[in-house]
Amino acid sequence: xxxxxxxxxNVRPGMxxxxxxxxxxAHADEVVAFMKTRAGLSExxxxxxxxxHPYETPIILHLPVAGADPDTxxxxxxxxxxxPVG
Amino acid sequence: xxxxxxxxxNVRPGMxxxxxxxxxxAHADEVVAFMKTRAGLSExxxxxxxxxHPYETPIILHLPVAGADPDTxxxxxxxxxxxPVG
Amino acid sequence: xxxxxxxxxNVRPGMxxxxxxxxxxAHADEVVAFMKTRAGLSExxxxxxxxxHPYETPIILHLPVAGADPDTxxxxxxxxxxxPVG
Numbered sequence: 001x002x003x004x005x006x007x008x009x010n011v012r013p014g015m016x017x018x019x020x021x022x023x024x025x026a027h028a029d030e031v032v033a034f035m036k037t038r039a040g041l042s043e044x045x046x047x048x049x050x051x052x053h054p055y056e057t058p059i060i061l062h063l064p065v066a067g068a069d070p071d072t073x074x075x076x077x078x079x080x081x082x083x084p085v086g
Numbered sequence: 087x088x089x090x091x092x093x094x095x096n097v098r099p100g101m102x103x104x105x106x107x108x109x110x111x112a113h114a115d116e117v118v119a120f121m122k123t124r125a126g127l128s129e130x131x132x133x134x135x136x137x138x139h140p141y142e143t144p145i146i147l148h149l150p151v152a153g154a155d156p157d158t159x160x161x162x163x164x165x166x167x168x169x170p171v172g
Numbered sequence: 173x174x175x176x177x178x179x180x181x182n183v184r185p186g187m188x189x190x191x192x193x194x195x196x197x198a199h200a201d202e203v204v205a206f207m208k209t210r211a212g213l214s215e216x217x218x219x220x221x222x223x224x225h226p227y228e229t230p231i232i233l234h235l236p237v238a239g240a241d242p243d244t245x246x247x248x249x250x251x252x253x254x255x256p257v258g
Contacts, residue, residue, distance in 0.1 A: 001104060001111055008105035008145070010118065012098070012184070018173060019180030020251035025173055032182065036145070039238070046241050059180070059208070060241035066125070069132050069146035079106035087190060087197055094191030094231070096204065098184070122231070152211070155218050155232035165192035 005045040007079040010034040036076060039064075040083025091131040093165040096120040124162060125150075126169025177217040179251040182206040210248060211236075212255025 001009065010033065017030045037045050042062045050058060068076070087095065096119065103116045123131050128148045136144060154162075173181065182205065189202045209217050214234045222230060240248070 001106060004106070008103060010116065011102045011104075012100065012118075013102075014100065014184065014186065016183045016185075017180060018183075020173060020176070023251075030182065032184075036147075042239065050241060057243045057247055058241070059244050059247075061208075061237045061244065062239040064150060064236060064238035065147045066150035067128065067148035069136060069144070071143045072145050072147065075143055075145075079109075087192060090192070094189060096202065097188045097190075098186065098204075099188075100186065122233075150236060151233045152236035153214065153234040155222060155230070157229045158231050158233065161229055161231075165195075 003048065004079065004081040005041055005048055006035040006037040007076045008036045010036075038076060038080055038083055041080060044084065089134065090165065090167040091127055091134055092121040092123040093162045094122045096122075122162060124166055124169055127166060130170065175220065176251065176253040177213055177220055178207040178209040179248045180208045182208075206235075208248060210252055210255055213252060216256065 011031055012033075013031045015030045015032050017028045019026055019028070035045060035049070039062075046060045046062070049060060097117055098119075099117045101116045101118050103114045105112055105114070121131060121135070125148075132146045132148070135146060183203055184205075185203045187202045187204050189200045191198055191200070207217060207221070211234075218232045218234070221232060
């Protein structure tokens with residue numbers, strides 16, 4: 001947030017996960033975080049998250065949006081840095 | 087729902103948010119709502135939501151789907167109005 | 173999971189739903205499950221889920237991703253079967 005890579009982070013605890021890890025099934029109580037940003041910042045944001053995350057392999061997916069309310073878009077642009085060019 | 091703009095609304099409390107607002111970081115306990123409808127109704131639904139929402143800028147995003155179970159699609163169509171033409 | 177149709181399942185209880193069913197409004201406390209897999213397995217996974225689900229019409233949507241962290245992608249491929257050909 002301080003680096004203006006995301007306009008907001010929504011954290012939701014209370015997620016029960018069953019996942020495969022190196023061929024075996026594992027269980028965990030996990031937290032999911034939704035980070036809202038511009039598409040052009042998603043790789044930079046993912047790298048920043050990964051550098052700070054306690055997991056060896058945090059599951060990081062980029063979810064596309066098909067549209068947004070105009071005020072949501074204006075807020076997102078106002079609160080994030082311009083994506084790197086090129 | 088009464089106006090058949092959405093087939094269902096899923097509300098999930100317990101979301102902890104950190105967000106940027108006018109350049110400063112803010113924290114809030116928030117609720118997220120997922121509204122399932124036809125793509126052609128998303129703008130009408132968003133306007134109806136915004137008219138009723140207590141926030142000055144509710145964050146409204148349109149999430150696309152790549153596909154659905156045929157019965158899910160049939161249910162969605164049966165329970166929502168036909169989108170406005172043109 | 174045993175059939176390697178999904179790399180992980182995230183289950184989140186505590187969802188309050190209002191939905192239309194055969195023209196009437198209904199309320200329910202529901203659970204949402206996010207299943208992460210390859211796009212080519214989504215139909216097979218949906219059929220397997222539907223065969224085991226207690227609902228007559230479980231709502232099954234396929235959410236696309238615009239991208240993923242490379243390690244997330246490698247994990248997903250390692251932990252799921254190759255999609256059926258053709």
